Amino acid sequence: MRIPCPFCGPRDVSEFVTLGEATGPRPDPAAPDAAEKFFAYAYLRSNPAGPSEEHWYHALGCRSWLKVVRDTRTHEIESAALAREGAR
Amino acid sequence: MSEVLTFRSPCAGALKDIGVAATPGVSVRERSPQIATVIARGAIADFAARLKASFGVQWVEGSKVSSGGGLVLVATGPRAWLALRDAGSENLATSLGEGLGETAAVIEQSSGYAVLRIAGEKARATFEKGLGIDLHPRAFAPGDAASTSCAHLNVVIWQVDGAPTYDVAVPRSFAAAFCHWLMESVAEFGLKVL
Amino acid sequence: MSKPMRLSNGGLLDRRREITFTFDGKPYAGHPGDTLASALMANGVNLVGRSFKYHRPRGIFTAGPEEPNALVTLRNGSRREPNTKATTVELFDRLVATSQNCWPSPRLDVLSVNQLFAPLFVGGFYYKTFMWPASFWEKVYEPAIRRAAGLGMVSRLPDPDHYEHATAYCDVLVVGSGPAGLSAALAAARTGARVIICEEDFRLGGRLLSEPHEIDSMPAIDWVARVEAELTSLPEVRIFRRTSVFGVYDGGTYGALERVSDHLPQPGLHQPRQRLWQIVARRTINAMGAIERPIVFGGNDKPGVILASALRTYVNRFATAPGRKIAFFVTSDDGWLTAQDVLKAGLPIEIVVDARAHVADALTRPLSRAGVRVLLDAVVSDAHGRPGLKHIEVRKDDKILQFEVDVLAVSNGYNPQVGLTTHLGGKPVWSEECGAFVPGELPPGMQSIGAAAGDFALAACLRAGMQAGRTLASDLGFASAPAAVPRADDEPCAVSPVWYVEHRGKAFVDQQNDVTAKDVAIANREGFRAVEHLKRYTTLGMATEQGKTSSVTGQALMAHLTGRTMHQAGTTRFRPPHVPVAIGAFAGPHVGKHFKATRYCAGHDWALENGATMIEAGQWLRPRWFTKPGETDWFESVTREVKTVRAAVGICDVSSLGKIEIHGRDAGAFLDRVYVNMFSTLPVGKARYGLMLREDGIVLDDGTTARLGPEQYVMSTTTGNAGKVMQHLEFCHQVLWPELDVAMASVTEQWTQYAVAGPKSRKVLETLLGDRFDVSNEAFPFLACAEFFWGDVPVRLYRISFSGELAYEIAVPANYGDSLIRALMRAGAEFGAVPYGSEALGVLRIEKGHVSVPELNGQTTAADLGLGKMLSKKKDFIGRVLAERPALTDPDRPSLVGFKPVDPGQRLRSGAHFLAIEAAATAENDEGYMTSVTYSPHAGCWVGLGLLKHGAARIGEYVRAYDPVREGDVEVEVVSPIFVDPEGKWLHE
Structure with a gap:
């Protein structure tokens, strides 16, 4: 698999670390239902058969966190963006 | 007590000539520049303006090298650079800190990397055995930079000229592993240590 | 050397040069341009091995990587390589090849007696036959099967090649x-x-x-x-x-x-x-x-039966043929073209049999004109001869005709x-x-x-x-003017494949795995009809050839048996690798000690010069202990190092610990969010112990973070977690809080850092630094930090302690690291300073009750480690919300305490589980486990740290430390985890 890092260009998947599905934004810790929200944030995944929005870290490259939309059936990468730019 | 701390480069003793060919296909020289990590703090435009004003260096966007007056900034991320300047009287991190002010954080790294200058007509054929990126002239030219891995080691590589000549920065603790990879991969072409 | 089957003309061979090789010890010769198979054939060797299961004699069937039969062992000694296809081996001088799967020779193979038991070896027989008793599988059946069946043998020696x-x-x-x-x-x-x-x-x-x-x-x-x-x-x-x-x-x-x-x-x-x-x-x-397809008929695996396209290759490219009396059994035009080539090469053809009733005259005429017998609308039903082909039976209009031939070329269209x-x-x-x-x-x-x-x-x-x-x-944007297409003729290539012919003898679908047409029928009868089931039940299409000559035929047979079309039957899924690839190639240069890159500290050479035994810590190599002349075992060395630190001073390389520099206006606020405790309030020039959680509330890492300037912190991490923490911090900054003015970089590589620990550590630093820096208790108290210059070289000094002693850590740029340790040892000489390694470091920290990797094991909360009070109530931080979950705040959770054996002579083991003294050793009675143990020179006995249910409330009680794996069952006293200087006075002296 090759991931098109927005800064470095397409790179082999071996340069990246995946964190799995992007479940953000991080919930408001002060909200009355913070406990439930954080539980969902930390544990619940939709695991789609199709496009999945994921966090990948370009560990052996520019050390950017990316938001990658990857089709879980074909490994086709629909998009990859710097996470900081679409942050939260 | 009058102890003096003495300098020892990361690759000291790790590189040797390998001579199978009459003219070695690759040459290598360990450089010992001053190095600093530079990270933009605010808008990149402000950083670029200060860089130009204080050092006369025109910032180049992307995974590129920006240089001028002996100062080289190699992009290592969207907001980060490795700054290098040959050792001189002025401390690089200090002068960058002063020159860039609030626009960037500057972190001393002169001992953090081994920097090797690798050149020759077989340089690309050698790197092909470690790098996962494309160094073909159509894909990578003088002034281009890449943060990537070489035989599983993280490296920063940038092209200096069309000879081709490349500079490679390797985290210091991996210097021996990198030299081992280099010596093994370059053996069939021959290596001259400069 | 004479080569009886080499044609006198033609071939893409360098006939001026001869190269010699041996097969089963006999010398032969070939030419550059030959493959091993073509050279063997030219020398009249057609029987090259025995089959996998039945040990039937087998010859050369193809001329390429699809070869199912001609598998040989190439070379010898450490370069011995089994299951090499003779059809793809380029002949080289002094090549050594041996046949496989036969003893003493392919011609006389003792285990061919297997053929007599053929009924036992039908599809699925492994599953059915060796079911009971279960223990027999490992001890009797499998070793016996492995000896009898299977392909070549590996060398069992290290591969000498790169x-x-x-x-x-x-x-x-x-x-x-x-x-x-x-x-x-x-x-x-x-x-x-x-x-x-x-x-x-x-x-x-x-x-x-x-x-x-x-x-x-x-x-x-x-x-x-x-x-x-x-x-x-x-x-x-x-x-x-x-x-x-x-x-x-x-x-x-x-x-x-x-x-x-x-x-x-x-x-x-x-x-x-x-x-x-x-x-x-x-x-x-x-x-x-x-790839050309075979046809399933009786004895279709006899040496001498060969794909027609392969025969064409041997004749035209290699100027050889496997015999002199050649027959063809074809269903395709292409087979006729081969027959014409064979004729042109001057080889006699006995007969061409085509299953089709109508074949273009242009194809048949050159043969019939040359006197070759041509039979249309006929099939070859059986091939006979032992070990090689002697005659074939041809069925035409229900009549059986016999022909004496030694080669039968088969053409059934291409896959x-x-x-x-x-x-x-x-x-x-x-x-x-x-x-x-x-x-x-x-x-x-x-x-x-x-x-x-x-x-x-x-x-x-x-x-x-x-x-x-x-x-x-x-x-892709590369344009060119259209060029003329090279001119050539379109040769006829019609085909009407025949998958299966009624026969009497054994008819093979997959020659490599000895799968017969009958096996396919059995799979059908027993319900394994899907192509993927057929493959696994019969082994059809497995091994080195991966069904290149057999899969489609097997599927065609199954489709026929089940009344499905080929489309409905489908194919098995092909997966990489398409051809066999040696594991050595996948491993590449990353073998032996280069399996993973080793990271070296700047003081590595010095450590080796001074008797260090090294240990891997992640990718790093760190000194484990330093052996002094006269010391005979590690325990002696480590105990000496620990005692010297407690009594005088020791020096330890801590460079491999992660170091991350964090800059920016919001650096303090950022650290407040990633640590459970406060860092924005830390004064400049001070350091503080920090604890980090994962978002799920479990401890991620710990370390000391120092504030060197208003907007500059240096964080330390454990050696093993350095990369993970950096990744976590980048995530927090880039993904969660990009609005914060924070910039960070790893400086682990930049700084060589040594701990100088023990009551005389200040004296060593005074001697080393002289008037460069004042290290007195007044000027530089516990948890102070500073940066200053030594000539041109920046130095960072921290007064922090992992050992529990008065201690400092001193750091210089790594290019001066080698020089620093030498200077430190010179300065320490008069105070009896010794270097100490990671073992002594471990002893010292356990004695002091400091948690480390065994306690930060991805399962513990701050409260488990006795650090619950560090969790700030005044702010949010990563992990705060989920750390409050009931299961993580359950008072029943095991928490950190110390342990001592009741009998001071007994040894403790980490990993032992705690049980009440009288309780049975069951999982229900489990009350926690020992995480770290050491012999404590200070206590004069083994001591341990561990996680025990209600631990803090049970000081003074006795429990069992039960270790069934190593047969340990030790009565221990629950004590405070801090074995030395519980008030922490030494740190402040």
Whole structure:
């Protein structure tokens, strides 16, 4: 698999670390239902058969966190963006 | 007590000539520049303006090298650079800190990397055995930079000229592993240590 | 040396040179240009091995990588390589090959008695026969089966050769160099696109090396040479010979194996044996051609039965043939073309049998005119002879005719090589027109052309190649004027495949795995009808050949038995590797101590000079202990080091701990969010212990963070977690809080850092630093930090302690690290300073009750470790919300306490579980476990840290530390985890 890092260009998947599905934004810790929200944030995944929005870290490259939309059936990468730019 | 701390480069003793060919296909020289990590703090435009004003260096966007007056900034991320300047009287991190002010954080790294200058007509054929990126002239030219891995080691590589000549920065603790990879991969072409 | 079966003319051989080799110890000779198979054949050796299960005699069946039978063991000693296909081995001087699976020789094989038990070995027999008793499987059945069946033997010696990995990029990758591949490569290359052409043979040309066609009015072989010359002259073309593309991966990535030195007795100086390529291609042309199919009839595995296309290759390319009385059994026009070539080479043909009733006169006439007997609408039902073919039975109109022959060439149409097209999930589709499976949905960027796409005729291949090469290059923006398509004829290539002929003898579908037509019938009867089930129940299509000559035939038989069409039956999924790849090639240069890169500290050489025994900590090498002259074991050395630290001073390399510099206006606020405790309030010039949680509330890491300036902190992490913490901090900044003005970088590599610990540590630093820096308790108290210069060299000094002693850590840029340790030891000499390693470090920290990796094990909360009070109530931080979950705040959770054996002579073991003294050793009674143990010179006995249910409330109680794995069952007293200086006075002295 090759991931098109927005800064470095397409790179082999071996340069990246995946964190799995992007479940953000991080919930408001002060909200009355913070406990439930954080539980969902930390544990619940939709695991789609199709496009999945994921966090990948370009560990052996520019050390950017990316938001990658990857089709879980074909490994086709629909998009990859710097996470900081679409942050939260 | 009058102890003096003495300098020892990361690759000291790790590189040797390998001579199978009459003219070695690759040459290598360990450089010992001053190095600093530079990270933009605010808008990149402000950083670029200060860089130009204080050092006369025109910032180049992307995974590129920006240089001028002996100062080289190699992009290592969207907001980060490795700054290098040959050792001189002025401390690089200090002068960058002063020159860039609030626009960037500057972190001393002169001992953090081994920097090797690798050149020759077989340089690309050698790197092909470690790098996962494309160094073909159509894909990578003088002034281009890449943060990537070489035989599983993280490296920063940038092209200096069309000879081709490349500079490679390797985290210091991996210097021996990198030299081992280099010596093994370059053996069939021959290596001259400069 | 005489070569009885070498034709006097022709062949692409260098007849001026002779190379010698041995097979089963007997010397033979061949020529450069031969394969091992062709050289054996030329020497009259047709029986080359015995089959996998029944030990039936087997010969050479094909002329390529699809060979199921002619598997030999190549070379000897440490380079011995079993299961090598003689048909792909390029002959080299002094080659040594031996037959496999037969003893004492292929001709006289003791285990051929297996054939008598053939009924036992039918499909699924392993599953059915060796079921009971279960213990027999491991001890009796499996060893016996492994001895009797199976292929060659590995050398069991370390591989002396070197393997390389490499990556190449191209615009157009062309797989295969037959007429389609060569013309595609040429058309693409002429546009200026970067082209890589991979050919698994040692010569370009594919079938043009075997078939006497004319292209552009010249012999095809000359056309190949001309194209090769043009390709070689183009700067952006790379030709990889002896290179098999074995896998298609996501994103246009291909795996290819280049056999750099397999054709040499041993690799040349600095040359690898093989090179594993990762090729990244924007477009790919699959021109891998097609493989001829066998027909299932009785005795169709006899040595002498051969694919017609292979015979054509042996005759035309290698100037040899497996016999002198040749018969053909064909269902295709192509078989007739082979027969014509054989005739032209002057070899006698006894008979050509075609199952079809009508065959074009143009095909039959040259043969009948030469007096060859031609039988249409007839089949070969059985082949006989032992060990090799002696005669065949031909059935025509219910009459059986016998013919004495020693070669039977079989032609049943071709299977396009669809393997690579299915690696990403595409399914081949059955084409009635071609009588074969053709590629279905292709991997992105790939196009199949020529025979690989079911387009068998030569002119069509050339046309398709020229067009594909040009089109794909032009898709990528490389344009060129259209060039003329090379002129050639479209030879006839009709086929009406016959999968199965009524027969009497054993009829093989898969010769490599000894799967017969009967086995397929049994699989059907027992319900294993889906092609994937058929494969696994019978082993059809497994092993080195992966069904290249057998899969489609097996599926056709099953389709016939179940009344399904070929389309309905479908094919099994082909997965990489398409051809066998040695594990050594996948491992590449990353073997032995280079399996993972080693990270060295700047003080490494000094440590070795001073008797250090090293240990791996992650990728780092750290001193474990330093052996002094006269010391005989590690325990003695470690105990001395610990005692010296407690009594005087010791020096320890802590450079491998992670160090992250964090800058910016919001650096303090950022640290407040990632640590459970406060850092924004830390004064400049001070350090503080910090604890980090994961978002799920479990402890991630700990360390000391120092504030060097208003907007500058330096964080330390454990050695093993340095990368993970950096990644976590980047996530927090880039993903969660990009608005914060924070900049960070790892400076682990930049600084060499030594701990100087013990009551005399201040004296050592005073001596070292002189008036460069005031290290007095007043000027530089506990938890102070500072940065100053030593000449031009920056120095960072921290007054922190992991050992519990008065201690400092001093850091200089790593290029001065070697010099620093030497200076430190000189300064420490008069105070009795010794270096200490990670073992002593561990002893010291356990004695002090400091948690480390065994306690930060991904299962513990702050409260578990007695650090619950650190969790700030005044702010949010990563992990705060989920750390409050009931299960994580359950008072029943085991928490950190210390342990001492009741009998001070007894040893403790980490990993032991705690039980109440009288409780039975069951999981229900488990009350926690020991995390760290050490012999404590201070306490004079073993001590431990561990996690015990209600631990803090049970000081003074006794429990058992139960360790069934090492038969430990020790009564221990629950004590405070802090064994030395519980008030922490030493730190402040």
